Amino acid sequence: MTSTFATIDSPIGRIELTSDGEAITFLSIEGVEGSPHGRLQHGGRPGVPDKVIKQATKELGEYFAGKRKDFDVPVKLVGTPFQQAIWHELLAIPYGGHASYGDLAARAGNPKAARAVGGAVGANPVPIIVPCHRILAGNSKLTGYSGGSGVSTKIQLLDIEGITYR
Structure with missing residues (x-):
């Protein structure tokens, strides 16, 4: 399955979301320049959101606005x-x-x-x-x-x- 990404603006900085078409697989938050943290894998390019990224974008917007406490967007967590x-x-x-x-x-x-x-x-x-x-x-x-x-x-x-x- 191919992955897609999109970069969105948020109150805490730009956020890059990656999806495999079924779930969010990666989320990164951009850090201020010079920070050792928060590098965006795709360099902040806008990307093309799929339906999962659109759902995550909507839910993150609600979270930052204080209107959402739980996320419904599916995530796929790969690790040990x-x-x-x-x-x-x-x-x-x-x-x-x-x-x-x-x-x-x-x-x-x-x-x-x-x-x-x-x-x-x-x-x-x-x-x-x-x-x-x-x-x-x-x-x-x-x-x-x-x-x-x-x-x-x-x-x-x-x-x-x-x-x-x-």
């Missing part, structure tokens, strides 16, 4: 079984809620795997829709973010949802 287990746990964190790396490790059945959980969270191919921004340190302090401009992008997403952090 451990990564997939962690991404599945991310999907269980409700809008406005948060969890810690330790929480996710315990839910995945290995309470000592918090560092590995961090790697899986950082490898999430579909941020925002699979809400990795909802992960904080055990004391509710901010931790890194691999999308957009890093922590500043994470703060924007947390603020949209009203998630309290330190």
Whole structure:
């Protein structure tokens, strides 16, 4: 199956969506110039959205406008079984809620795997829709973010949802 992409504007910067025609397979958030994060795979070209990308664009617009708390657009997450287990746990964190790396490790059945959980969270191919921004340190302090401009992008997403952090 061939993939298509489109780049859209958002309140947190340009977002590039990739689809295989059935599901969103990749989402990247552009970072500010000089940021080590947030590179758009197709260089910000507009692309041609398919029906799945059009649905994701609509739902992301509703999310940023405060009118959507859950996404219905299908996603296809390709990764190791451990990564997939962690991404599945991310999907269980409700809008406005948060969890810690330790929480996710315990839910995945290995309470000592918090560092590995961090790697899986950082490898999430579909941020925002699979809400990795909802992960904080055990004391509710901010931790890194691999999308957009890093922590500043994470703060924007947390603020949209009203998630309290330190």
